[in-house]
Amino acid sequence: MKSAVITFPGSNCDRDMDVALKKFGFKNKMVWHQDVELPKSDLIVLPGGFSYGDYLRCGSMASKSKIMQSVINFANSGGMVMGICNGFQILVEAGLVPGVLLRNKYLEFICKNVFVKISDKDNAYFKNIKNNVLELHIAHNEGNYFCTNDQLKEIEDNSQVAINYCNNEGKIEQPFNPNGSIKNIAGIFNKKKNVLGMMPHPERMIDSSLSGEDGSLFFKNLLNNIK
Amino acid sequence: MIVNEKIAIDHGLNKDEYKKICELLKRTPNITELGIYSAMWNEHCSYKSSRLHLKKLPTKGKQVIQGPGENAGVIDIGDNDAIVFKIESHNHPSFIEPYQGAATGVGGIMRDVFTMGARPIANLNSIHFGSSQHKKTKNLLRGVVHGIGGYGNCMGVPTIAGQTSFDSSYNGNILVNAMTLGLVKKDKIFYSKAAGLNKPVIYVGSKTGRDGIHGASMASASFDDKIEEKKPTVQVGDPFTEKLLLEACLELMAGDSIIAIQDMGAAGLTSSSIEMASKGNLGIEINLNKVPCRETNMTPYEIMLSESQERMLIVLENGKEEQAKKIFDKWSLDFAVIGKTTKSKKIELFFDSEKVADIPVNTLVENSPMYDRKWKKAKLPKKNKINKDDINNLKIIEVLKKILANPNICSKEWIWQQYDHTVMGDTIQKPGGDSGVVRVHGSNKAVAASVDSSAVYCWAHPLTGGKQVVCESFRNLISVGAKPVAITNCLNFGSPENEENMGEFVECVQGIGEASSYLKFPVVSGNVSFYNQTKDQGIKPTPSIGGVGLIKDYTKMITMDFKEIDNVVLVIGKTEGHIDQSLFARVVLDEKNGPPPEINLFNEKNNGETLLKLIDTNLIKSAHDVSLGGIITAVSKMCIKSNKGINLKKPKYLISEIEYFFAEDQGRYIIEISKKDQKKVIDILNKNAVHYDELGTINENMLFLNEKTKVTIDELKEFNTKWLKEYMSN
Numbered sequence: 001m002k003s004a005v006i007t008f009p010g011s012n013c014d015r016d017m018d019v020a021l022k023k024f025g026f027k028n029k030m031v032w033h034q035d036v037e038l039p040k041s042d043l044i045v046l047p048g049g050f051s052y053g054d055y056l057r058c059g060s061m062a063s064k065s066k067i068m069q070s071v072i073n074f075a076n077s078g079g080m081v082m083g084i085c086n087g088f089q090i091l092v093e094a095g096l097v098p099g100v101l102l103r104n105k106y107l108e109f110i111c112k113n114v115f116v117k118i119s120d121k122d123n124a125y126f127k128n129i130k131n132n133v134l135e136l137h138i139a140h141n142e143g144n145y146f147c148t149n150d151q152l153k154e155i156e157d158n159s160q161v162a163i164n165y166c167n168n169e170g171k172i173e174q175p176f177n178p179n180g181s182i183k184n185i186a187g188i189f190n191k192k193k194n195v196l197g198m199m200p201h202p203e204r205m206i207d208s209s210l211s212g213e214d215g216s217l218f219f220k221n222l223l224n225n226i227k
Numbered sequence: 228m229i230v231n232e233k234i235a236i237d238h239g240l241n242k243d244e245y246k247k248i249c250e251l252l253k254r255t256p257n258i259t260e261l262g263i264y265s266a267m268w269n270e271h272c273s274y275k276s277s278r279l280h281l282k283k284l285p286t287k288g289k290q291v292i293q294g295p296g297e298n299a300g301v302i303d304i305g306d307n308d309a310i311v312f313k314i315e316s317h318n319h320p321s322f323i324e325p326y327q328g329a330a331t332g333v334g335g336i337m338r339d340v341f342t343m344g345a346r347p348i349a350n351l352n353s354i355h356f357g358s359s360q361h362k363k364t365k366n367l368l369r370g371v372v373h374g375i376g377g378y379g380n381c382m383g384v385p386t387i388a389g390q391t392s393f394d395s396s397y398n399g400n401i402l403v404n405a406m407t408l409g410l411v412k413k414d415k416i417f418y419s420k421a422a423g424l425n426k427p428v429i430y431v432g433s434k435t436g437r438d439g440i441h442g443a444s445m446a447s448a449s450f451d452d453k454i455e456e457k458k459p460t461v462q463v464g465d466p467f468t469e470k471l472l473l474e475a476c477l478e479l480m481a482g483d484s485i486i487a488i489q490d491m492g493a494a495g496l497t498s499s500s501i502e503m504a505s506k507g508n509l510g511i512e513i514n515l516n517k518v519p520c521r522e523t524n525m526t527p528y529e530i531m532l533s534e535s536q537e538r539m540l541i542v543l544e545n546g547k548e549e550q551a552k553k554i555f556d557k558w559s560l561d562f563a564v565i566g567k568t569t570k571s572k573k574i575e576l577f578f579d580s581e582k583v584a585d586i587p588v589n590t591l592v593e594n595s596p597m598y599d600r601k602w603k604k605a606k607l608p609k610k611n612k613i614n615k616d617d618i619n620n621l622k623i624i625e626v627l628k629k630i631l632a633n634p635n636i637c638s639k640e641w642i643w644q645q646y647d648h649t650v651m652g653d654t655i656q657k658p659g660g661d662s663g664v665v666r667v668h669g670s671n672k673a674v675a676a677s678v679d680s681s682a683v684y685c686w687a688h689p690l691t692g693g694k695q696v697v698c699e700s701f702r703n704l705i706s707v708g709a710k711p712v713a714i715t716n717c718l719n720f721g722s723p724e725n726e727e728n729m730g731e732f733v734e735c736v737q738g739i740g741e742a743s744s745y746l747k748f749p750v751v752s753g754n755v756s757f758y759n760q761t762k763d764q765g766i767k768p769t770p771s772i773g774g775v776g777l778i779k780d781y782t783k784m785i786t787m788d789f790k791e792i793d794n795v796v797l798v799i800g801k802t803e804g805h806i807d808q809s810l811f812a813r814v815v816l817d818e819k820n821g822p823p824p825e826i827n828l829f830n831e832k833n834n835g836e837t838l839l840k841l842i843d844t845n846l847i848k849s850a851h852d853v854s855l856g857g858i859i860t861a862v863s864k865m866c867i868k869s870n871k872g873i874n875l876k877k878p879k880y881l882i883s884e885i886e887y888f889f890a891e892d893q894g895r896y897i898i899e900i901s902k903k904d905q906k907k908v909i910d911i912l913n914k915n916a917v918h919y920d921e922l923g924t925i926n927e928n929m930l931f932l933n934e935k936t937k938v939t940i941d942e943l944k945e946f947n948t949k950w951l952k953e954y955m956s957n
Contacts, residue, residue, distance in 0.1 A: 009559065010467050012383020016652040048383040048650075053467025107647045109376050139380070139647045195542075209655045209666070209781065 001026050001226045002044040006071070008033045008062040012085065013203065014050035020203035021045070026217040033065040033126055042226050043080045044071055046087030048139070048201060051126060058101065058142045059089030066095055073144025080124060080196045080226070085140055088187070088197035097190050097197045099147035104140070111139040113211050116163040116186045116200060118171045123193040129221040134163075134214040136200035138178060138186075143199040145188070147182035155188060162187035162193065162196055183196045228258045229603050238265035239443075239448060246594055251590040259527045259576065259584045265386045266441075266494035267501060267531055267591040275596045276723035277755045280736045285744040291713050292413065293749055298339040298490065299409075299734060300751025301416060301712050309413045310674055311345035314320050314406035314773040315715040316756035320461040321403040322450070325370025330378040330464040331536050334403045334914040337382060338490035341473050342539065343647050344417040345409025349665045350379045350386040352405045352660035353678045353717070353771040354397045355400030359634050359954060364393070369955065374464075375405070376645045381466035382473070385654050386646035387663025390771075393634040396686075399450060399761030401633055404717040406773040408676055418481060419489040421507030421542045421568050428500070428511060428566040429548070431555050432538035436521035437493070438463050439534025449722060450759040468537040468560070475538065475558040480665050484547035488737070491538040491831075499533045500566075501574055505592040507542075510571035515578040519561040527576060527583040542568060602729035605689050609747050611807050611821040618745050618816070618885045622860070624930075624938050626815055628662075629858045631947040633814055636659060636868075638948045641955055655781060659868070661706035661852055662774075666781050673781035674711035677774050682767035684823035687808045689731045689768055693738020696825040698893060699795055700774030702745050702852035705835045706896060708785040708842045709776030714743060716753040716772050721765020723757045731768035732757075738771060745828040748774070748834075769878060785842055787851035794848055794925045796873060798858055800834050800895030803919040804886035810855045811889035830894040837915040838896055846911075853895040859888035861897050862922065863930065867944045872929040878920040884933075899925065 003026040007014045009075025014030065021028040029039045038044060051062035062068070068090075075081045075096050083091040091097045104110060117133050118126050147155065155161060164184040166172045177184045179199075205215030228234070235245035244337060248256055248264050256264060257475075270276060286294035292309055293301035299313035317332025354371055355362045379386045385405070439462035479485060488505065489499040496518070504511040517526050521535070540908045543551060548564060555562035569575070574591070576584040630636055643658035655673060656664035662677040680697045685692030697714065704711045716739060722726035743750055759766045779782055789796075806812050807821025822885050841847050849869075853861045859875070866872055877887050911917050923931075931937045 010381070010470055012381075012470065012650060016650065016665045017651060049383060050467060053381060053465070053468065053470075074896075108373075109647070110241055110643055111647045111649060135650055139649060141380075176855070204652055206652070209784075210651055211650065211654075 002041045003028045003222055004031045004039050004041040004043060005045045005047055006031045006033060006067055007163060008051035008065060010053055011047050011049035013201065016203045017045055017047045018205050020215065021221055023206060025223050027042045033067050035067050038070045038074055043082065044074060046090050048085030048087060051086055051090065057089065058119050059093040062090045063093035069202040072096065075195050075214045078192065078194050083197040084201055085199055088199055089142065090151065091195060093182055096195045098151050099145055099188065101128060102144040102146050103142050104129050104144050109141040110178050114138050114200065115166050115168050115176065117166040117172055119161045120159045123189060124225050125196050125222060127225050129217065130146040131217060133166060133168065134218065135212045136202055136214060137211050138200050140199055143179045143181065146187040153180065158191055160189045160191065162189050163183055163198060228594045229445065230258055230261050233474060234262060238262065239642065240265050240536065241271055242298045242851040244268060248724060248926045251594055259531060261435050261731050262532050263497050263584060263586060264591065266497045268595050269449050272494050272498055273595040274755055276598050276757060276831050277732065278597050279599055280562055280733050284740045284750045284909050285394065286571045286737065286749050286751060287715065290747040291749055294751050295753060297418060298342045300713065302751060302775065303342065303413060303687065304672060304674065306415045307694040309416065310338050310772065310775060311343045311409040311714055312407065312775055313339050313752040314678065314771060315754045316361060317399065317403045317405065317719050318717060318729065318756050318759055319718060321371055322401050324372040324461040325367045327461050327463050328343055329371040329374030329403050330924045331462045331782060332403050333378040334464045334466060334469050334536055335492050336407045337384065337469065338492065340407045340409035340416065341476055341598055342488055342490045346477060347384045347407050347409045349663060349676060350384050350405065351663065351676055351678045351773060352389045353680055354391045354414045355394065355397045355402035355769060359393050360396040361398045365955065371403055372642050378466045380466055380647040382470050383650050385648045385650050385665065387648055387654055387665060387866045388658050388677055389643065391639050391642060392414045394767060395680060396767040399764060400766050401697040402769055403758065404676055404771045406715065408674060410420050415480065415680055417485060417488050419487050419503050421487045421503040421509050423486060424568055424570055426545060427543050427548055428513065428568065429541040429543050430518055430538065430563045431541060433465060433468050433535055434519040434521035434561055435530055435533045436535045437525065437529055437533060438798055439488055439528060440532045449762065450756045451762060462534045462536050464536050469574045471558040471560055472537050472539065475555050475560055478554050479551055484544045486544060489540050489804055491540060493534065495532060501588055502575060503540065503542060504588045508572065509590065510573045511566055511567035512567035515576055517563050517565040519563055527578045530627035547786050554845040555558045557586055590709045600723050600729045601726050602733045602860050603726040605730055605734060610821045610822055611818055613806055615883060619883050620883055621885045623888060623932060624686035624936050627859055627863060629945045630810055630814060630860055631943055634950060636856050636860060639776055639951060640948065640952045652920060655784060656707055656786060657660055660800035662709065664707055664778065664784055665806055671780050673778040673784060675704050675776040675778060676709050678771055679703060680767040681767035681771050682772040683808055685731065685735055685770065686767040687821065687823045689734035690738045690825055691823050693735035693770060694742040695741050695823065696772045697746065697748060698831045699854060700772040701748055701831065701835055704774050704776035705838055705851045706785065706852045708783050709778045710839060711746065711748050711774055711776045712751050713751045714772050714774045716770055717748055718753065719759050719766065719769040719771065721755055725765065728765050734775050735768050735770050742828060746832055748807050783842060783848055785850045786944065787849055787870040789815065789865050789899055789925050790848040791901065792871065792925050792927060794899050794901050794924045794927065796862065797900065797919045797921055798853065798895055799838060799898060799917055799919050802828065802858065802887055802890055802895065803891065803892050804890045805892045806886060806890055807892040809857065809889060811857065822892050824893050826893055831916060834849055834894050834896065837845065837912065837917045840956045841911060846900060846908050847898050848901060849899040851897045854899060855891065855892055863943050865897060866930060866940045867947055870940055871930060872926040872940050874923040874926055874931045876933055878922050896957055903951050
């Protein structure tokens with residue numbers, strides 16, 4: 001299975017994503033933001049980091065970089081595009097997924113493990129995954145997901161919510177919401193569910209010496225789904 | 228402007244120094260030249276008060292590749308891998324402008340590390356604030372934490388450990404010390420020594436602005452009532468540009484075009500160009516019109532003294548300019564050939580076709596002043612007579628709760644949760660343990676790092692305190708299963724012109740030297756920060772020690788959380804009941820006098836090395852060193868981390884329970900072992916003449932004391948975690 005990770009100026013989880021994808025069997029290529037064409041891929045990943053320093057608005061400048069037109073075309077033709085953290089912010093700014101990401105409710109960067117409940121398994125990302133709850137890691141300053149009531153209704157009607165912050169038992173409640181996201185939303189899809197944006201970093205949870213191993217479950221499942 | 232003595236004094240030089248400059252030049256310097264001298268001769272850059280004493284530190288060792296004198300120290304960790312590391316202060320700017328001061332401190336130290344060709348793999352910091360009651364403390368703490376996070380997070384380098392303390396002696400002078408570790412191949416280390424004639428001198432990175440002019444001079448003076456006016460001397464950080472600069476430099480370094488490279492830190496273009504020339508015994512000629520400037524009409528004086536961040540100076544091989552420029556163009560960074568190396572051994576500056584400075588390099592470096600300042604030896608304070616009846620009436624659990632909630636002991640989660648500590652995917656021990664640990668990417672090795680200081684001990688008796696900090700760093704590394712390799716030190720003191728402050732410096736350095744020499748734990752890099760002083764009030768002497776250790780097989784790393792119910796808990800090292808200068812004495816007895824705990828270097832080494840042996844033979848389940856708050860505080864933290872309890876019992880000793888549990892005797896560790904290994908462990912301890920006491924066994928979730936009193940771990944946790952969060956949310 002082929003994947004490609006885009007490096008924007010200021011991306012800093014691009015290597016981590018490369019390591020993770022390769023570990024679980026993807027043939028991964030790194031793509032520079034000023035390239036025009038994407039390599040032939042089954043999955044495109046927009047990694048975490050601080051593209052363009054998060055100056056202006058997180059993800060907004062990166063969403064206008066050269067390669068993004070190809071990413072948008074790829075997504076519109078049904079290709080799988082996943083944005084993690086800053087990658088999610090870029091997807092939002094590019095209009096590939098609905099909503100916006102505001103500054104965290106307590107105005108502070110948060111780096112910690114969280115639990116997320118998989119809210120929809122009828123998609124190529126989470127199909128067949130055994131667990132309903134994953135322990136993942138977040139590290140962000142602007143992960144407070146927000147959208148209008150109309151958008152929210154549409155998102156929910158189409159079951160576009162991918163994951164919600166919850167406790168270890170899968171309870172989606174306010175105390176387990178780390179950043180103030182509306183409805184504890186941690187990740188969402190586009191309408192066709194080929195584009196996924198999420199704040200948690202599965203690539204930081206890929207072996208038992210790290211913060212945990214639930215990221216491994218995610219990547220193994222993802223690879224099997226794409227095969 | 229005609230330079231005279233008064234202008235020289237305004238630049239922080241004294242009369243004799245100005246006279247010496249005129250003699251060395253055999254004429255009166257012009258304003259640009261005076262600025263250059265003042266920048267090179269200030270305390271921060273010249274180490275004029277400290278050089279004499281720093282020379283005495285042990286700096287060599289089997290694993291030392293590069294000791295002090297370069298941008299950072301370098302140690303060998305085997306397999307052609309090396310670790311580059313250094314700690315540096317950014318105290319003065321952080322008090323004036325906490326966010327930018329702290330941020331640029333982090334940016335500066337990372338540049339020191341990647342200048343040598345190493346990719347930064349971990350950041351640490353040691354930050355010290357005034358009393359929590361002081362009106363400025365909260366905002367300074369918030370600003371500093373946001374600044375450290377803002378810069379390190381954006382760079383994508385994990386912040387893996389740190390230290391925070393509160394003490395009223397920092398009310399007017401906070402301390403912000405930042406440390407970075409980088410990973411490099413041993414045969415790809417870059418140095419700052421220029422070589423060869425007519426080689427192009429290249430400027431890369433951000434443009435030069437008017438920020439930070441005289442930053443180094445500001446950091447070489449005490450504060451007064453007008454410090455707010457010094458805001459323009461604080462640099463402004465741009466971590467995004469630094470991330471680009473990092474990637475561009477590493478890309479260029481992969482080739483073979485660089486002869487020498489030096490970051491522009493304190494005193495900017497001045498010190499970077501002069502250091503390269505001085506080390507290479509060459510001259511440098513610069514055309515200042517070629518320097519990329521952010522603002523219009525900048526004068527040679529401003530260009531030379533600006534401390535704008537994210538800039539590097541490179542001496543390149545001839546003919547490699549185009550190839551190098553391509554890399555910096557790719558990363559959208561300025562690249563300019565601004566001069567060349569010459570045989571003149573002078574720094575020659577041109578601006579608008581005029582020569583604006585002409586200074587022999589040696590007059591700035593070798594001939595810079597060096598002072599043997601007067602200093603006063605500190606006496607060892609007399610032991611306090613503690614009224615045993617008073618302390619024996621205290622309820623241990625109540626005292627414990629108070630100590631766990633003390634600002635200097637409580638959980639610092641509020642701080643380190645704001646630092647990305649997991650980016651790069653190799654952090655295997657997060658903040659909150661004895662050391663932070665990161666894997667050497669793609670290998671079985673890991674590097675542990677810790678940063679420590681004990682200002683109270685150093686204040687009570689500098690010689691003992693100096694030794695203690697090194698020992699504590701040694702213990703923190705051993706507690707995670709790392710073999711201590713080398714240290715970097717950041718020496719924060721008051722004014723060297725005050726005999727007592729100078730004495731504190733001299734004796735702390737002596738203590739550091741003695742301990743690091745005995746423990747074979749050499750000093751490979753460091754920095755001195757004097758004048759942490761407002762008017763006549765200096766800070767408590769605060770040497771920060773950044774220790775680095777190696778774990779050959781990272782699966783053998785130890786953490787401090789208790790692992791299994793019914794396992795046995797021992798304390799290694801002897802408890803004499805030393806209460807003077809302990810947290811207990813200060814917090815509970817309100818007693819500030821007396822000597823700090825004694826240091827026995829033989830025991831430190833023997834206890835530590837024996838524990839490493841036990842760890843290596845897989846006999847240790849968890850370990851934690853005993854420091855502030857004594858045995859019961861250490862044990863409680865291990866309980867809190869694991870949500871497990873302990874049946875704690877004081878062994879039969881002549882000292883009282885309170886003394887046993889809260890004493891801060893040195894050289895001790897708490898260890899957890901399984902029952903079946905107990906005999907084996909005790910045999911090894913006995914064979915190595917290591918004293919130990921059995922403390923008890925692990926239970927589900929209670930701390931039982933002598934089967935009489937108990938408290939739930941949840942309650943202890945509550946006391947330990949709530950103070951800082953509540954303090955910062957009010």
